[in-house]
Amino acid sequence: MVKKWLKNKKIFQLVLVIAILIFGVVVLKGLSALKKPPAKKARVVVVPLLNAITVEMQDIQMVVESFGTAQAKVQVQIIPQVSGKIVACHPDFVNGGFFSAGQSLVKIDPIDYELAVENAEAAVARSEVLVEREQSEGAIAAAEWAQLNEGQKPSSSLVLREPQIRQAKAELKAATAQLEKAKLNLKRTDVSVPFNGRISQESVDIGQYIMAGQSIATVYGTDAIEIIIPLEDEEMAWFDVPFSSNGSKPGSKAVVMADFAGGEHTWAGRVVRTEGTVDQSSRMVNVVVEVADPFALSNGRPPLVPGMFIDVKIQGKKLTGVFRVPRYVVHNNDHVWVEREGKLHIEKVEIIRMDIKHAYIGSGLESDDVIITSPLDTVTDKMNVRVNISN
Numbered sequence: 228m229v230k231k232w233l234k235n236k237k238i239f240q241l242v243l244v245i246a247i248l249i250f251g252v253v254v255l256k257g258l259s260a261l262k263k264p265p266a267k268k269a270r271v272v273v274v275p276l277l278n279a280i281t282v283e284m285q286d287i288q289m290v291v292e293s294f295g296t297a298q299a300k301v302q303v304q305i306i307p308q309v310s311g312k313i314v315a316c317h318p319d320f321v322n323g324g325f326f327s328a329g330q331s332l333v334k335i336d337p338i339d340y341e342l343a344v345e346n347a348e349a350a351v352a353r354s355e356v357l358v359e360r361e362q363s364e365g366a367i368a369a370a371e372w373a374q375l376n377e378g379q380k381p382s383s384s385l386v387l388r389e390p391q392i393r394q395a396k397a398e399l400k401a402a403t404a405q406l407e408k409a410k411l412n413l414k415r416t417d418v419s420v421p422f423n424g425r426i427s428q429e430s431v432d433i434g435q436y437i438m439a440g441q442s443i444a445t446v447y448g449t450d451a452i453e454i455i456i457p458l459e460d461e462e463m464a465w466f467d468v469p470f471s472s473n474g475s476k477p478g479s480k481a482v483v484m485a486d487f488a489g490g491e492h493t494w495a496g497r498v499v500r501t502e503g504t505v506d507q508s509s510r511m512v513n514v515v516v517e518v519a520d521p522f523a524l525s526n527g528r529p530p531l532v533p534g535m536f537i538d539v540k541i542q543g544k545k546l547t548g549v550f551r552v553p554r555y556v557v558h559n560n561d562h563v564w565v566e567r568e569g570k571l572h573i574e575k576v577e578i579i580r581m582d583i584k585h586a587y588i589g590s591g592l593e594s595d596d597v598i599i600t601s602p603l604d605t606v607t608d609k610m611n612v613r614v615n616i617s618n
Contacts, residue, residue, distance in 0.1 A: 274569075274611045274612060274613050275603070275612055275613065276612075276613045276614070276615060277566075277599050277600075277601040277603070277612050277613065277614050277615070278599070278600045278601045278614070278615050278617055279566055279597045279598060279599045279600055279601075279614040279615065279616050279617070280552070280553075280597070280598050280600055280616065280617060281595055281596065281597055281598070281616060282550045282551075282552060282592060282594070282595075282596050282598055283550070283594050283595070284548050284549070284550060284594050285548075285549060285550070285551060286545060286546065286547045286548065286549075287545065287546050287549055287551055287587065288542060288543065288544070288545045288546075289465040289466070289543035289544055289545070289546060289580065289582075289587075290540050290541065290542065290543060290582070291458065291462050291465055291466055291540070291541040291543050291582070292538070292539070292540050292541075292582065292583060293456035293457065293458055293514075293538075293539050293541075294456060294536065294537060294538050294539065295454040295455050295456040295457070295516075295537050295539060296454070296455075296534065296535070296536055296537065297452050297453070297454055297485075297518075297521075297531055297532065297533050297534060297535045297537050298452070298453055298454070298455070298533050298534075299447030299448060299452065299453070299533045300447075300448060300450075300451040300452060300453045300517065301422060301424070301447060301448035301450075301451075302427075302445065302446070302447040302448070302533075303420065303445070303446060303447075304442040304444070304445050304446075305332070305333075305418060305420060305442065305443050305444040305445075305446060306440055306441065306442050306443070307333070307335065307415065307418050307437055307439060307440075307441065307443065308412075308415045308439055308440075309335060309340065309412050309415045309416060309439050310335075310436075310437065310438045310439045311335035311336045311337075311339065311340075311416065311436070311437070312335065312336045312434065312435070312436045312437075313333055313334065313335060313336075313431060313432070313433050313434065313435050313436075313437060314334050314335065314336045314433065315331075315333070315334035315433065316332070316333055316334070316431075316432060316433055317330065317331060317332050317333070319426070320332050320333060320426065320429055320444070321426065321429060322426060322427065322428055322429060323425065323426065323427075324425065324426045325423075325424070325425050325426075325449065325522075326419075326420075326423070326424055326425070326426070326446075327423055328419075328420070328421050328422050328423050329419050329421065330419055331417040331418065331419050332418050332419055332420075332444070333417075333418040333431070333443060334416060334417055334418075335415075335416040335417075335418065335437070336416070337413055337416040340409065340412045340413040340416055341413060343409040343412065343413070344406065344409040344410055344413055346409070347402065347405045347406035347408075347409040347410075348406055350402040350405060350406070351399065351402040351403055351405075351406050353402070354395065354398045354399035354401075354402040354403075355399055357395040357398065357399070358392070358395040358396055358399050360395075361391045361392045361394075361395040362392055362395075364391075418443070420446060422448045422450065423448065423449050423450055424446045424447055424448045424449050425446065425447060425449050425522075426444055426445075426446050427445050427446060427447055427533075428444060428445045429443065429444040429445075430442070430443055430444060431443040431444070447533060449521070449522050450519070450520065451517050451518065451519050451520075451521065452517070452518045452521040452531050452532075452533065453499075453515050453516065453517050453518075454483060454496070454515070454516045454517075454518070454537045454539055455502070455513050455514070455515055455516075456513070456514050456516060456539050457506070457509070457511040457512070457513055457514075458511060458512055458513075458514050459510070459511060459512075460505070460510065460511075460512050463501075463512060463514075465543040465544055465580065466478075466479035466498060466541045466542070466543035466544065467479045467498065467544075468498055468500070468501055468514065469498070469499065469500060470500075470501070477497065478497050478498030478499055478500075479497070479498050479541050479542055479543060480495070480496070480497055480498075480541075480542045481495075481496040481497060481498060481516045481539055481540060481541045481542065482494075482495070482496070482539070482540045482542070483495070483496045483516065483518055483531070483537055483538075483539055484537065484538045484539075484540070485531065485535045485536065485537050485538070486536075487529055487535060488529050492528045492529060493528075494518045494521060494528075494531055495518070495519075496516045496517060496518040496539070497516065497517055498514060498515070498516055498541060499515050499516070499517040500514075500515050501513060501514050501515065502514075502515065514541075516539055516541070518531055546579065546580075546587060548589075549579060549587045549588060549589055550587070550588040550592050551585050551586075551587055551588075552585065552586050552588060552598055553584065553585060553586070553600065554581055554582075554583075554584055554585055554586045555600075556586075556598055556599070556600050557576075557578065557581075557586045560578070561575055561576060561577070561578055562574065562575055562576065563576055563588075563591075563592070563598055563599075564598065564599040564603075564606065565592070565596050565597060565598060565599070566597040566598075566599055566612055566614045567596075567597070569611055569612065569613070570609045570610065570611060570612065571599065571606065571607075571608070571609065571610050571611075571612045572608060572609065573606065573608045574591055574592070575591055576588045576589075576590065576591030576592060577589040577590040577591055597614055597616060599612070599614065600617075
């Protein structure tokens with residue numbers, strides 16, 4: 228009896244478990260039927276937004292830019308040609324002092340040279356007397372010979388004192404030359420130079436004894452300043468350089484700029500020549516730009532003095548019908564990225580010239596083309612793009 232009851236109990240438990248499982252499956256299916264399926268989302272493709280500019284065909288004057296240091300066109304050492312003690316100096320004979328052409332800068336004691344002039348004048352006077360005496364004696368000798376030897380020529384030039392006369396004239400000529408030399412030495416006691424200038428360094432003062440050939444100062448001319456700028460030889464094609472001084476057209480104009488005394492100042496310059504050689508290591512050509520009257524003061528502008536660091540912009544030739552774009556938008560030396568109808572096009576162009584900031588394109592673009600200026604790591608032709616034009 229007990230065994231039968233236990234057997235029925237096990238059957239009942241098994242039926243109950245199966246019923247629970249069936250009920251769970253039914254409930255799960257019912258819940259799944261009530262759940263809504265997830266909404267399908269459209270795939271969004273991100274199109275890059277790039278900066279861009281529009282370009283226009285223009286006529287552009289080329290500007291060749293470089294830099295250099297101002298230096299004097301004329302710089303010399305003042306070296307007296309006579310010796311003596313300095314008895315006077317001009318008040319502007321100091322470092323930085325200005326002077327005019329022919330102005331006496333230093334006066335050497337002239338007494339010895341004045342005495343030398345007087346001695347030379349006396350020697351000339353004696354020689355003149357000697358010439359007159361010899362000529363008179365020669366005339367008397369010629370008259371006596373004619374009376375005693377009518378119709379006959381003297382057998383020797385000594386008879387008419389011709390050698391003595393020539394000797395006296397030679398001595399007069401030598402004495403005259405000595406007088407001119409003495410006068411020249413006296414004139415040289417006033418030390419000057421034949422150009423307007425400025426003293427960069429002086430080394431003597433009143434009371435000092437100086438020797439002929441001794442440098443007493445270094446000076447430079449103030450009529451012109453030169454700036455030597457290095458350029459690549461390709462840049463020489465864009466402006467005019469006078470390669471000779473005979474009938475050559477003038478060089479291109481230039482604007483010379485310098486930061487000095489708290490401001491930027493400009494002067495007008497002109498290309499005057501190139502130096503005689505090309506640098507063997509860099510293959511650069513040194514071009515000389517000259518500024519006339521650099522010490523003329525204008526609207527508070529300081530003088531242009533040697534040693535100043537200078538920026539130079541040479542006004543070059545004009546290009547017609549070209550496009551100017553930032554240099555960095557040129558890729559692989561001759562390609563640019565152009566946006567048309569929302570797509571990026573890789574266009575090959577003709578680069579006429581590149582300077583520090585810009586590239587000048589002769590063909591391959593049209594007016595109102597949109598040039599992409601933003602960098603991209605990966606670019607494919609006709610890829611979709613958006614642009615933000617910032618002209």
